[in-house]
Amino acid sequence: MFHRRDLLKFLLFGTCCPTTHAEENPKWDLTVDAIVVGSGAAGLAAAATLAEGGLSVLMLEKMNSLGGNTVISGGDVAVPGSPVQLKMGIKDSPQMMAEDLIRAGKTVDKERVRFLAQNALSTWKWTQEKWGTRWNPDKLQFDEGQSVPRGLLSIPRSGFALFSSGIEYARNLKVQIRNNSLVEDIFFGPNGEAQGLLVRTRYKFPDPASGTQIKIRARRAIVLCFGGFGADEEFREMVNPSMGKLLATTNQPGATAESIRMAMRLGIKTVDLDQIQALSWISADEIGLGDAWPFIEQYSAFYGIWVNNKGKRFVNERGSQRLRSERLLEEIKNGHRIFGITTQNAIEHQPDDLQATEELKLRGIIRSFPSLEALAVNSSISYTELVKTVEKYNTCVNNAVIDEFQRNLSNTFPLNGTNWFVVEIRPKVHHCMGGIKTTLSMQVLNNKNQIIPNLYAAGEATGGIFGRSRIPCHSLIDALVGGRAAGLHILENTHSKNEND
Ligand SMILES: Cc1cc2nc3c(=O)[nH]c(=O)nc-3n(C[C@H](O)[C@H](O)[C@H](O)COP(=O)(O)OP(=O)(O)OC[C@H]3O[C@@H](n4cnc5c(N)ncnc54)[C@H](O)[C@@H]3O)c2cc1C
Structure with a gap:
């Protein structure tokens, strides 16, 4: 039987069978411990966590400027049990936050939602204590879908505040950051493990022929934090014809779909790609x-x-x-x-x-x-x-x-x-609720629901948290919690591997 999912694959790639990039013993131009794809909140959280753990980390960004949608965002971050809520006498809890997300999103991955809610406070504290992000001690944002005011506001109130503190922290931890570097493909080893990336360096968005290709090996892991595809009219029209090309977007111009297309071509499992939020x-x-x-x-x-x-x-x-x-x-x-x-x-x-x-x-x-x-x-x-x-x-x-x-x-x-x-x-297209399917540790699954070794994803590149409807203020914290969870899991694996060696 020809399922809708197969039809989508057929439309996107002209095939209904997943392919993997196979090249025996690629000749690597560069080797690092871990590669993070994307320089938004998810990428920064993953890269900083990995570098805190002593790994050599390379962060790749396809655009000339860093920060993705994160840097142009409002910077509001939902945190249950924050000091501001305590000061204002507002009773909130991870359970209430999870219930809000489940109520709004309906088709969400409940386990991931609970994980997000449980880890929001500690991850936010990490940005305050380690990144040095400043947060308004007196104000909270109260948006539709929240049962209580929960959105902390950065100082100044902008995603730039979060991004600039995160990138400085990452640089201090010696994360190598390369802009104009488009990730085009993933290399897999004999056991299906992610081994490295095909990267177009000196890439000039959106010219696919610009720059030159190199191969970069990741000894431990690759984390896909490539964000959403809200600015890609053609892909939007394919996955959600009802929205089509009618609307402009709030997203940065680089929020295009080549990376999610790559993931689908490689047999990576995706969910809810048709769920695209427009702000009214x-x-x-x-x-x-x-x-x-x-x-x-x-x-x-x-x-x-x-x-x-x-x-x-x-x-x-x-x-x-x-x-x-x-x-x-x-x-x-x-x-x-x-x-x-x-x-x-x-x-x-x-x-x-x-x-x-x-x-x-x-x-x-x-x-x-x-x-x-x-x-x-x-x-x-x-x-x-x-x-x-x-x-x-x-x-x-x-x-x-x-x-x-x-x-x-x-x-x-x-x-x-x-x-x-x-x-x-x-109205304008604002958020892509769907994306890559992961485990709680942000390990990427393939279309057979199997974990792809050494491959992780976080942030708006993933699906499962927002289902049919995203609640404002809750996506940056999802990107931060997801990026950090991926980083911690890779470190755990690295340490147990070292002990066994
Ligand atoms: C205007 C605006 C305001 C918002 N305000 C808020 C808010 O106040 N609070 C909130 O919670 N959420 C807000 N959001 C949503 C939130 O900003 C995003 O969901 C979040 O920033 C996603 O973070 P990310 O790290 O997953 O992706 P991004 O920050 O988008 O970063 C992804 C990066 O990956 C890069 N990339 C993609 N493909 C490749 C590739 N193949 N190779 C190399 N690099 C690649 C992209 O160029 C991009 O820089 C807002 C969004 C917008 C657009």
């Missing part, structure tokens, strides 16, 4: 994640409405991430534009982002108008319908009811006054 609260007029998302989420979703250019609402603006992005995608497929609308009383109620709002106005990302009519006319929204939509919404707000979209309108304001704000919204 992104400005249509900015590149990447942009700066308008707090306005869209906090003002236009909490104290306003989302309408299409026909002037109609179509979703609970406070609904789940998955529900909102699915409904927005439908609107886009129907050729509609989407707008978030709010008024002055929302801004006054929550003045935290006042300055940011003013800056976004100056840049033309948010526009303000003295009347609803002026807003509609200038945004090409049907005014006749928009008036009716706002009236209906205001009636529900005044009566504090749950509206037709199941949104509870008891704690917001009617939309009125002489200062109306509008921002155009367009």
Whole structure:
């Protein structure tokens, strides 16, 4: 019988049989103890752990700049039982974190989820104590899907803070770091063990013919930390045609799929590749994640409405991430534009982002108008319908009811006054929930569910933690815990091997 999985392989490689790279006794250009592929949070955690244990480590990054999605991320990290939670009297536990992830993701690998939750606090402490990452002692991020506020914020609040401290720590531990080095293939030994890599050095992304190929041997292990493929429209369309090429992405341009394709070609097991998360609260007029998302989420979703250019609402603006992005995608497929609308009383109620709002106005990302009519006319929204939509919404707000979209309108304001704000919204691809299937120690499995000796994976390159839906703040910690777990397991194996030698 021809399964969907086989069909996917056929489409991707023109074959339904896994192949392995076979070359007897390759002539190695370089030998190290361990190779880490990718320089994001997972790669840094793996490389630093291995180097702490005394191994010689080579970290390979295909892009000219290091850090992957990690360096452009918000840097928020979910940790149950953190000192900030204790200070604020918030009761949380690894069990609660695991339950949140299982509830949101549904099809997750429960054992891996529990492992992540149990190791989040100690791994986060490691970044504070060893990497020297600074964390805000007074604030927590509380996102959809978390039963309690759990997201620690780096200082400054950016993935760059985490990345720069991690790379400095790795450099101090003498990890060799090579950028412009694309890993193209894995060599396996006679017992199926990962032996080394075919690497294109002086690679200039995205030119596949740039640079030259060399062979690097890893005496102990290879850790695949190559991140997700959110920026690869073609691959996205193949694994999830419903999302297709319609959406832009928040990811860095190098978040492409050649590495996951390589893994599949080599018979490595993957899960949930079709599960791709799009964020619903992104400005249509900015590149990447942009700066308008707090306005869209906090003002236009909490104290306003989302309408299409026909002037109609179509979703609970406070609904789940998955529900909102699915409904927005439908609107886009129907050729509609989407707008978030709010008024002055929302801004006054929550003045935290006042300055940011003013800056976004100056840049033309948010526009303000003295009347609803002026807003509609200038945004090409049907005014006749928009008036009716706002009236209906205001009636529900005044009566504090749950509206037709199941949104509870008891704690917001009617939309009125002489200062109306509008921002155009367009969802963007943000996270790849699927990836390589691993054990708890991050050992890579093949399509027959067997461990591939000496081969590990961590971070967004893997699947199993988020299933159908990722909770914000939980992926960096997954990358850190996974990278560290892989490193510790390799060290354990190395020591027991040495004892037996
Ligand atoms: C804008 C944005 C904001 C985010 N904010 C948060 C947040 O606040 N909190 C949170 O928890 N998560 C956040 N995320 C998600 C999180 O950043 C990622 O899931 C996480 O950084 C993944 O880390 P990683 O190490 O697995 O991959 P990455 O950091 O993406 O690193 C992978 C690296 O591998 C390299 N690579 C790929 N293939 C090869 C190859 N064949 N050879 C050599 N190198 C290769 C890539 O170029 C890349 O540099 C955010 C994501 C984005 C895009």
